[in-house]
Amino acid sequence: MNRTITDAGVAGLALHEGRAELLEEIMTLAPVETPDPATVPRRRRVLPVLAAAAAVAAMVAGAAWLGVQRDEPGRDLGPATAGSPDHGTGDRAVLALPGWLLDNVDDAKQDGELSYRKGDQELDVHWRPADQYDGYVADRDDIGPSVEVDLLGRASLMWAYGKRDHTVIRPVEKGLTLEVRGTGMSRAAFLDLLGDLRLVDEAGLAEHVRVTERVSPEDRVYQAPPVPVLITADGWQPQVDDDGGVWWRGPDGARLSPAWIGGVDDPFTYDRYLDNTNREEIRILGKRTLLTDWKEGGEHYRVVATSPLVGDTILVLEAAGMGRAAFLDVVRSAAVVPDGEYERVVRAAID
Amino acid sequence: MRDIPAREDDFRRLYAAHFDAVLGFALRRTDRPEDAADVTSDTFLVAWRRLAHVPPGDGARPWLYGVARRTLANHRRGDGRRAALGERLRLQLTHAMADLADEVVHRADVTAAMKRLSARDEEVLQLHLWEGLEPREIAEVLGIPAAVVRPRLSRARSRLRALLGNDPPAAGHLPAEPVTAIRKEGHR
Numbered sequence: 001m002n003r004t005i006t007d008a009g010v011a012g013l014a015l016h017e018g019r020a021e022l023l024e025e026i027m028t029l030a031p032v033e034t035p036d037p038a039t040v041p042r043r044r045r046v047l048p049v050l051a052a053a054a055a056v057a058a059m060v061a062g063a064a065w066l067g068v069q070r071d072e073p074g075r076d077l078g079p080a081t082a083g084s085p086d087h088g089t090g091d092r093a094v095l096a097l098p099g100w101l102l103d104n105v106d107d108a109k110q111d112g113e114l115s116y117r118k119g120d121q122e123l124d125v126h127w128r129p130a131d132q133y134d135g136y137v138a139d140r141d142d143i144g145p146s147v148e149v150d151l152l153g154r155a156s157l158m159w160a161y162g163k164r165d166h167t168v169i170r171p172v173e174k175g176l177t178l179e180v181r182g183t184g185m186s187r188a189a190f191l192d193l194l195g196d197l198r199l200v201d202e203a204g205l206a207e208h209v210r211v212t213e214r215v216s217p218e219d220r221v222y223q224a225p226p227v228p229v230l231i232t233a234d235g236w237q238p239q240v241d242d243d244g245g246v247w248w249r250g251p252d253g254a255r256l257s258p259a260w261i262g263g264v265d266d267p268f269t270y271d272r273y274l275d276n277t278n279r280e281e282i283r284i285l286g287k288r289t290l291l292t293d294w295k296e297g298g299e300h301y302r303v304v305a306t307s308p309l310v311g312d313t314i315l316v317l318e319a320a321g322m323g324r325a326a327f328l329d330v331v332r333s334a335a336v337v338p339d340g341e342y343e344r345v346v347r348a349a350i351d
Numbered sequence: 352m353r354d355i356p357a358r359e360d361d362f363r364r365l366y367a368a369h370f371d372a373v374l375g376f377a378l379r380r381t382d383r384p385e386d387a388a389d390v391t392s393d394t395f396l397v398a399w400r401r402l403a404h405v406p407p408g409d410g411a412r413p414w415l416y417g418v419a420r421r422t423l424a425n426h427r428r429g430d431g432r433r434a435a436l437g438e439r440l441r442l443q444l445t446h447a448m449a450d451l452a453d454e455v456v457h458r459a460d461v462t463a464a465m466k467r468l469s470a471r472d473e474e475v476l477q478l479h480l481w482e483g484l485e486p487r488e489i490a491e492v493l494g495i496p497a498a499v500v501r502p503r504l505s506r507a508r509s510r511l512r513a514l515l516g517n518d519p520p521a522a523g524h525l526p527a528e529p530v531t532a533i534r535k536e537g538h539r
Contacts, residue, residue, distance in 0.1 A: 009455025
């Protein structure tokens with residue numbers, strides 16, 4: 001649909017008879033409990049859980065040579081030549097790297113996208129028809145000047161949305177142009193990651209998605225956090241949702257959700273809290289930490305945001321429906337543990 | 352299970368309160384009005400059959416959006432219609448959408464800019480700007496923690512602002528549009 005209707009527009013549509021008739025039709029049917037429609041592949045879809053480290057690793061063929069050239073902006077590296085690493089063949093690209101989850105797939109032939117995630121880092125791979133190349137380059141030029149980098153053997157244009165947000169557009173090849181965007185990572189890390197992309201054709205893409213969907217549930221959902229932090233208060237247990245996210249369930253149904261947010265130097269300047277006067281400084285995990293709370297939709301939310309625990313990544317712990325004392329007890333029980341201990345505890349929570 | 356008259360009354364109230372919202376949700380995400388009619392029909396059929404699972408009060412709409420989202424996914428996948436319902440709605444909707452006036456559509460530049468974002472950013476912004484959902488409600492629709500939605504939404508808004516240059520949409524709203532039922536986020 002070319003025009004996107006508003007709710008007010010919907011309310012004004014002349015549908016009275018159709019609307020009333022549908023209601024009566026539905027109520028003539030037996031009210032038999034049926035399953036919810038499943039969340040499963042669609043043209044633009046969120047996959048329940050995806051890339052497994054082991055399964056994806058099998059698809060990696062190397063291609064890490066970009067890393068050595070990452071600090072040479074503006075350099076035209078030209079097309080792939082004899083002796084270049086094997087970038088694969090095809091007109092679209094996939095990331096095959098342990099630890100990265102493929103969590104969104106739009107597998108349209110001409111205008112598709114794959115979205116990968118690792119903690120707070122995101123990588124989006126788009127492929128678009130050739131005639132969209134000029135338009136997207138012009139659009140990205142509004143961001144600022146571009147520099148040339150290599151993407152899968154072709155000199156490509158890269159822009160920086162910010163110091164941890166970059167995008168690169170590859171020239172048209174085989175009728176498609178690629179754009180890859182990395183968020184939550186430095187320029188160097190982004191360029192490193194580009195070296196782990198592989199070109200695939202349509203069948204290769206389907207195989208990539210199929211393989212990532214086939215892996216064992218345990219491998220699919222476990223994700224290592226930037227820092228292994230466990231809640232050690234009595235009665236609190238980790239839970240892992242379909243998206244691979246870890247959260248904590250406490251007594252009486254209490255729930256604590258952690259989130260790792262990159263690119264934040266100081267929680268006191270984090271934009272979510274700038275307009276909140278109800279803030280207090282405490283210490284958690286040995287760090288200066290911001291405690292704040294607010295009401296939303298009838299719920300009372302309490303949140304702590306730590307000073308950076310690694311690099312410029314902070315940990316945010318959020319809970320609803322808990323008193324201040326109980327909340328402080330829980331968040332103060334947070335402890336950094338060895339990687340192996342964290343993995344053991346979280347994997348035990350995976351069905 | 353409640354007795355049938357009480358169940359029917361509950362469903363009539365649910366249908367009356369949320370029909371426009373669910374139809375709007377579907378219309379904004381489908382290319383053909385008849386597809387939106389099918390998604391709406393199937394969504395309310397699920398609600399009718401799973402009425403005991405529909406949350407009361409404000410929780411009903413995100414629940415319905417979640418069902419509509421999954422129904423839409425199945426529809427796109429080619430699973431087809433689950434029941435031949437709403438034939439008249441399909442016909443009327445096709446005609447009504449052909450006559451749609453310009454003052455009841457979202458800003459084309461904002462919609463176009465959203466399409467240039469990643470699918471993940473686009474979806475969270477659509478739920479926020481088009482459906483007027485708070486992060487907590489978006490989390491219910493998507494089935495992910497609110498703590499994940501908040502930073503994702505914040506980043507998506509920044510990216511949309513960057514694409515729109517000097518004419519960004521206000522937080523939680525699209526400027527100069529005749530939407531009446533969009534709520535602001537809670538104070539944070």
